[in-house]
Amino acid sequence: GAGVSQSPSNKVTEKGKDVELRCDPISGHTALYWYRQSLGQGLEFLIYFQGNSAPDKSGLPSDRFSAERTGGSVSTLTIQRTQQEDSAVYLCASSRTRTGGVNIQYFGAGTRLSVL
């Protein structure tokens, strides 16, 4: 597609429920990132996928958070047993394969998650 696509754009859920957030990266981009943007905060790195390599999960805040990337393209971020503090905008980004330099990350519009 022309840009990074995220769905849903908004998600309201009840505390304790599981949610899945989807990211469809730019075609041809092999790297994919998830960030979380809490109210009044900058973006917080969550997880990074690069091709078939093991993902860097070092930013995931708890074991309730997990992510997968199927077929090297679409990614799903899953939050189990949601808590109110999980309320935030979840942003996905993608970039080309890194070849000796830093990648430029292109961001989607995000999913606004509200946990009641």
Place this chain on the structure above:
Amino acid sequence: AQSVTQPDIHITVSEGASLELRCNYSYGATPYLFWYVQSPGQGLQLLLKYFSGDTLVQGIKGFEAEFKRSQSSFNLRKPSVHWSDAAEYFCAVGAGSNDYKLSFGAGTTVTVRA
């Protein structure tokens, strides 16, 4: 690990006036530096980046930024602001062996008054 500070939470500027947004980073060597803009309900759009070379970089929408190593700064400027520049601006840094993990400042919200 690197960190980024954007000292100004909110700036109000008149249309046609100049704008400068401050960004300071903490890192021992020269990092990769970015400015992104986020309009309401939108994702982040890259305005400009600095990797190496000329310390004054030009970006889209008439923005420019200057990397000053001595001050660990990467301030964003625009000579004449348009109402459409009202948005939130984020400075970001990528550094070291994990430079894909961008560190973002908390953002500066820009309001443009007529």
